[in-house]
Amino acid sequence: MNTPASNHRRASALTRERIIGAAVALLDESGEPGLTFRALAQRLETGAGAIYWHIDNKRDLVLAACDLFVGPAVQAPADDAPGARIRAIAIGLFDAMEAHPWMGAALAVAAGELPLVRILEALGQQVRALGVDSASQWSTTQALMSYILGVGGQHAARSQLARQQNLQRTPALTEVAQRWAELDADEYPFTCSMAAQLPHHDDHADFMAGVDLILSGIAQRIG
Amino acid sequence: MNTPASNHRRASALTRERIIGAAVALLDESGEPGLTFRALAQRLETGAGAIYWHIDNKRDLVLAACDLFVGPAVQAPADDAPGARIRAIAIGLFDAMEAHPWMGAALAVAAGELPLVRILEALGQQVRALGVDSASQWSTTQALMSYILGVGGQHAARSQLARQQNLQRTPALTEVAQRWAELDADEYPFTCSMAAQLPHHDDHADFMAGVDLILSGIAQRIG
DNA sequence: ACCTGAACACCGTTCAAGT
DNA sequence: ACCTGAACACCGTTCAAGT
16 A cells, blocks of 8 residues: 555655754754755755745744744743743743744744744733733733843843854853943943943843843832 | 046945945835845945945944934933933834834844944943942843833834735734734633734833833832 | 956745656 | 755855956
């Protein structure tokens, strides 16, 4: 019989899932420029055009790759209090972006797409559970989401840069901090002083401090 | 004499400023994909390679274009209180991104570059002036910057999408809101209810509500 | 010093043709 | 239904050659 099982021309059939898996591997290895339909086709032992039978375009492919990690990240334990669940979601996304730095840039330009909606929904439900009045729920949720994606993405970009450039030098001294330190101290007093502190900072703790700042702003409004 | 003034082969000499100006025109007309070295060369009546004598690469060109609008936007009136100046910077950047929607995507992936440093510095000086203790200045400034760029960028992307797609239909009904309304209401209760409200929202007021949320979080920490 | 424009080394996407 | 791979219509960037 000519069943799929008896036909072993490839390791397995070309599916949307296998394509996304291979795309993640390429993205993790060499970032967004490393994801190419030609490289993808070669790794999947197929033609470049075959991928288009399962995937609409590159943008959708990258978003589907993001979604693979966004889904689990926003799944907070259901028994916690809203504040704790928001913190858990923030940590989940921060860690996902650190492990897969290409997510930051992809999510920053994906307004309204599925991975963003998942994050919006997860945070919005907790904002509502906190008791924020309905007129403020939108801006409150937007504040949390933008903070998490913005700061998480910038941290991911920084640590990726540090990983690439100074492999043997003290890893704390990021390339960005060095460039900032060379700025004119009269024109950029704040940035210069931050450049000195940046390498000693605990990025994860700073990230959570910002989350708590927003959460305490929310708490004040609820009274 | 063969002075530049007597040589009128081109309207004016090719300078970095003229290149950036032409780049802004192309970006405003057709977004980031519209900015091409070939299109730029044609408009400047020169060869594609000539641009590289004045500009390092496309990334720098786009960042220089952003900087043209970031500089004025972060120039808040010096006599206001820190809180008012932060609000003025936020409004300035929001308006700049609305007028030039390509800025949102460009600034989102420009960690550490000059336009971002300008914003960081302007906000950081006011955070400091508010009396935030030095250990919290970094995360506080990051929270403000990420919120402004994140929400401002998403708003710009949404209004650009609405401008492109439904030119004659009620402009308030954005394409994103329509897509959200079609989501499963059981799985996405928050997003669905926001989709109904989104067209009636005043995006500018919502944006400022978020800024005030963060500012009140800061005020609570100081007091 | 500054400019030209052909050439290089790629891209994402399409599509007639196959199985 | 699913896959092939050549072809199309582009890119950013470089560089020998000009002025």
